[in-house]
Amino acid sequence: MKNLIVLSIVFSMLTAGSAAAARPDRNKAAAWSWQESAREEAIACARDIWEHPEIGEQEFYSSKRLADFLESHGFTLQHGVAGLPTAWVATFSNGEGPILGYLAEFDALPGLSQEAGSPVRKPLKESQPGHGCGHDLLGTGSAFAALGVKEAMLLNKIPGTVKVFGCPAEETLVGKVYMARAGVFGGVDVMLGWHPGSENAVTFASSLAMTSIKFRFHGKTAHAAGDPQDGRSALDAVELMDAGVNFMREHIIDEARVHYVITSGGGAPNVVPDRAEVWYYVRARRTEEQKPILEWVRQIAGAAAVMTRTTGEEELLSTCREVLLNDPLAQLLQENLQQVGPPVFDAQDWEFARKLSENFAKPDSVPLDTTITKLEIVPPDKWRWESGSTDDGDVSWIVPYGRITTACSAKGGTGHSWQVVTCAGSAVGFKGMLAASKVLAGAGIDLLTQPKLRQAAREDYIKKLEGKTYECGVPDSLPPPSLRKPAGAAK
Ligand SMILES: [Zn+2]
Missing domain, CATH: 3.30.70.360 (Alpha-Beta Plaits)
Structure with a gap:
């Protein structure tokens, strides 16, 4: 019963926030119109990273490309954080205020090289890596969200700080864990992220x-x-x-x-x-x-x-x-997802998606998602669990964290496949990415401008910790895998 009362207080606070958020305010309008005007720049960045696929801890080109994108728009870069050569933090500050964070990734997967926009298997370079998890979109989309927020902060004098975390080696679950161990995420009030997918939804599922x-x-x-x-x-x-x-x-x-x-x-x-x-x-x-x-x-x-x-x-x-889910952040992201709406695909995108889905074991008759999945918030004992794992989990133990997914590829396919690579380098992927950027920017602006929302997110985060504190599972003495001596070098 007591829990019910606490929950109802949290939700009434949220409802108060959402009344204002129901209409896009001038801050969001500023962010979104800037994003519209700069969309080709974001697409060029994602495409460039897609064209230079690099596996975890080797993402020298991709990491720098994304960092340069932010730096060219006024962010200050700190490279090589946590002793990881391709990890960085990009910061924009507009005076004292809350700190909002976005998670960015850029690593590719081995052996998945594939031509962009081709509905059939066509490796660009045999046995070379490819963006089979769409992290070219993920990194650029998060950075572009932060840039949109920055424009609104400048235009409408919103105080606070926005940070983008350039996290390498997600596929080997290395980057964020070693960054967490080094305290890189400390001091952030709230963190947002996303992952390219084949539906438009708040990710209200934990991972293993x-x-x-x-x-x-x-x-x-x-x-x-x-x-x-x-x-x-x-x-x-x-x-x-x-x-x-x-x-x-x-x-x-x-x-x-x-x-x-x-x-x-x-x-x-x-x-x-x-x-x-x-x-x-x-x-x-x-x-x-x-x-x-x-x-x-x-x-x-x-x-x-x-x-x-x-x-x-x-x-x-x-x-x-595992990822600790945050109810108020999920709710806020859902509201922003509804305000932005799903990506709009043209006839060419549909044609491509239809042909591509013919390769799937279970082709979907409507291969692109143009709906928004309803959010169902449930208590921890009823959480859904994704079958995979993500190093976002460690971040969610340090700071209240919310994430979404948008339709960047055809429905019915499998992850970590050439089918994802082909979408992640083409119009379908870019449109999904731009939608995600707007949602993340909108939610970020709500969080910067409404202390009640940040407070609700923090209270829920503390509740989900159940009295535990974060401890990194990797001992301090262990360097990141790529910096260790080759196996067998020391007996
Ligand atoms: Zn991924």
Whole structure:
């Protein structure tokens, strides 16, 4: 009952805010008309990043391109934050006031090179990376939202600060985790973000807490036929570990996900491998549920080393938390999504999307979303969970965080695919991105100008923490993966 009362207070505060927000005010009008006038500049930035796909921690071109875009419009850049060469923070300040943040990403995925706007598979450069998660749009869209807010702040003298966080290596869940560890997100009052998708909606779903970890075993080489008794196989250890984990599965919660690849397992059958490596992702809904499963996996690794008389070591790459959902921010984003409306696609976009969806296992007869999904806010025990993970999770434990998705690709397809790459470099993707930018700018302006909204977001964030505090799962002593010595360099 007490909870009900608290909730109703939060919602009455929101309703008060939304009455003013029902009509786009002059601040939003300023942001949106500037965005309209500069849309070609934003599209050129996204296209440029799309044309230079780089994988996580290697995004030197893309990271600089996006940072330059912001710098050319008056933001101050701090490069190389958290010891990550491609991470940055861009800041615009208009005097003392609240601090609003936007999350930007720019990494691509390996092997997904694909021509833009082609409804059939056509790699641009065989086996090269491609923007299969649309982060060219994500980064540019967030930056463009911040630029729109900046224009309104200048025009209408709105005090406060806007920060854009250039977060590398989302696909390996590295960037935001190491930035969080370094305290980069501290001091921000509220954070907004988005992800390109195939529908227009507030993302009111959490994601799985996850650890990315490698296990390496060291044995002894020997002639596999001549002197097998002198050898100790590191590959045996990997295989026994995997077998152990597969037996473990029966006894863990249904919602957990554990998967692995063998990244090194020897070179020839007639040489007992003295080195083998397996890379695991261990996921579950909540960090508290995920940690004991990870611990079990670690124990199985140790037991596999004992059984095979090898030695083992682990290398923690990253570990991220589930996303804490924020009810007032979700509500505010929904209102702004409704004010902006879904992206408007032309006949050419529809033709492209129809042809593209013919490649999907389940083609949708209406392949582009021109509706807005209804928002249903539910308490934490009824949250929906995405099947994947995101390092946005760690950010949501530090600052109240809200996010949306807009239609940037055809419905019915799968993520991390060439079908996303082709959309993320074409008109469909750009139109979705521009819609997202406007929604994020509108919500940002509401948050800068209405203290009640920020307060409601903060109160809800504190409630969702349930008395816990954020602790980064990566120890302070561990450098980001790309800055470590090559595996096996140190024994
Ligand atoms: Zn992504």
